[in-house]
Amino acid sequence: xxxxxxxxxxxxxxxxxxxxxxxxxxxxxxxxxxxxxxxxxxxxxxxxxxxxxxxxxxxxxxxxxxxxxxxxxxxxxxxxxxxxxxxxxxxxxxxxxxxxxxxxxxxxxxxxxxxxxxxxxxxxxxxxxxxxxxxxxxxxxxxxxxxxxxxxxxxxxxxxxxxxxxxxxxxxxxxxxxxxxxxxxxxxxxxxxxxxxxxxxxxxxxxxxxxxxxxxxxxxxxxxxxxxxxxxxxxxxxxxxxxxxxxxxxxxxxxxxxxxxxxxxxxxxxxxxxxxxxxxxxxxxxxxxxxxxxxxxxxxxxxxxxxxxxxxxxxxxxxxxxxxxxxxxxxxxxxxxxxxxxxxxxxxxxxxxxxxxxxxxxxxxxxxxxxxxxxxxxxxx
Numbered sequence: 001x002x003x004x005x006x007x008x009x010x011x012x013x014x015x016x017x018x019x020x021x022x023x024x025x026x027x028x029x030x031x032x033x034x035x036x037x038x039x040x041x042x043x044x045x046x047x048x049x050x051x052x053x054x055x056x057x058x059x060x061x062x063x064x065x066x067x068x069x070x071x072x073x074x075x076x077x078x079x080x081x082x083x084x085x086x087x088x089x090x091x092x093x094x095x096x097x098x099x100x101x102x103x104x105x106x107x108x109x110x111x112x113x114x115x116x117x118x119x120x121x122x123x124x125x126x127x128x129x130x131x132x133x134x135x136x137x138x139x140x141x142x143x144x145x146x147x148x149x150x151x152x153x154x155x156x157x158x159x160x161x162x163x164x165x166x167x168x169x170x171x172x173x174x175x176x177x178x179x180x181x182x183x184x185x186x187x188x189x190x191x192x193x194x195x196x197x198x199x200x201x202x203x204x205x206x207x208x209x210x211x212x213x214x215x216x217x218x219x220x221x222x223x224x225x226x227x228x229x230x231x232x233x234x235x236x237x238x239x240x241x242x243x244x245x246x247x248x249x250x251x252x253x254x255x256x257x258x259x260x261x262x263x264x265x266x267x268x269x270x271x272x273x274x275x276x277x278x279x280x281x282x283x284x285x286x287x288x289x290x291x292x293x294x295x296x297x298x299x300x301x302x303x304x305x306x307x308x309x310x311x312x313x314x315x316x317x318x319x320x321x322x323x324x325x326x327x328x329x330x331x332x333x334x335x336x337x338x339x340x341x342x343x344x345x346x347x348x349x350x351x352x353x354x355x356x357x358x359x360x361x362x363x364x365x366x367x368x369x370x371x372x373x374x375x376x377x378x379x380x381x
Contacts, residue, residue: 001164007130009097012138014235015142030341036339039094042098048319050098067158067161068159071162072155074152075155077148109318120309121302124301128243131243135240136233136236143231200369202327205328208301211275211331216239238287249294249299250298263299263303265363267300271300272363276356279352279356
């Protein structure tokens with residue numbers, strides 16, 4: 001279900017500038033940024049709402065109805081020729097589509113904490129794999145079929161999720177209301193840093209996601225501006241390189257013993273190097289940079305999620321994750337609002353420099369908010 005959801009979600013991610021130009025004749029990069037920002041805002045307000053509803057209604061029951069509505073609205077986006085109507089309906093669609101995020105905390109709620117690292121890694125790879133498939137399918141659709149057909153694929157994805165949710169609820173072989181027992185924290189440092197951890201993690205991941213998403217909306221244009229390979233399929237594939245790397249990273253992680261959230265600092269260091277290489281306007285440098293960056297962003301995102309669920313409890317997973325997700329989407333929102341202005345005024349290369357600064361700030365904040373604080377407390381005790 002997560003794979004299907006992410007594929008339909010990522011179909012347009014690398015191609016918003018091209019989509020608006022081909023479909024509505026809109027070429028102003030600021031309009032692309034504003035639309036992407038509006039999507040992020042809708043997710044920010046929608047997911048906490050669905051998380052609150054999930055305390056009273058089971059996640060799968062919610063998905064049956066929300067994905068059905070999202071599919072119907074996606075069909076409307078396929079047929080409409082009005083730019084204004086497209087904006088309004090597609091944003092309403094995102095509110096209902098965003099309920100699929102409930103699947104993540106739901107899965108972690110029905111397993112033990114010992115299984116979290118491998119499961120979070122697996123789910124992260126599913127997201128990356130969905131990004132790969134979405135980018136490739138989106139590129140083929142924009143290049144060789146019709147950009148608006150993307151919304152037919154989106155609708156199909158929504159109806160598949162609706163059907164799978166209904167199947168899981170009605171099939172007696174599956175117990176869909178099980179919750180893994182909560183375990184008491186055994187490590188002193190957890191109690192030390194758990195106070196206010198949502199705010200700390202929220203601010204840190206806000207900057208991380210701001211930096212990560214700042215390089216996304218115009219990456220395909222950046223590649224096409226300097227490469228001799230200018231098809232949407234090729235640019236979509238280069239865009240999706242981090243997803244391929246995530247598959248390798250998951251395989252390596254599963255071969256070795258999990259060390260929880262340790263390694264965040266290393267991941268952020270490697271990520272800064274990958275960003276530097278991508279900012280060099282040379283094809284080979286960009287490809288190598290995407291590979292290195294893909295490894296770093298996979299490890300960093302997974303370990304930040306592990307840290308969140310280490311400090312949270314099963315009964316609070318959905319609410320705590322929705323709060324962190326709010327901060328993360330605020331970072332994406334800020335990136336979306338500014339990336340069009342940055343590109344319009346300074347060019348396609350500057351987002352990588354700004355993202356690099358963001359990674360350095362993230363690294364410093366994490367060190368002083370968690371690593372340094374925890375080490376100091378352990379010395380005292």
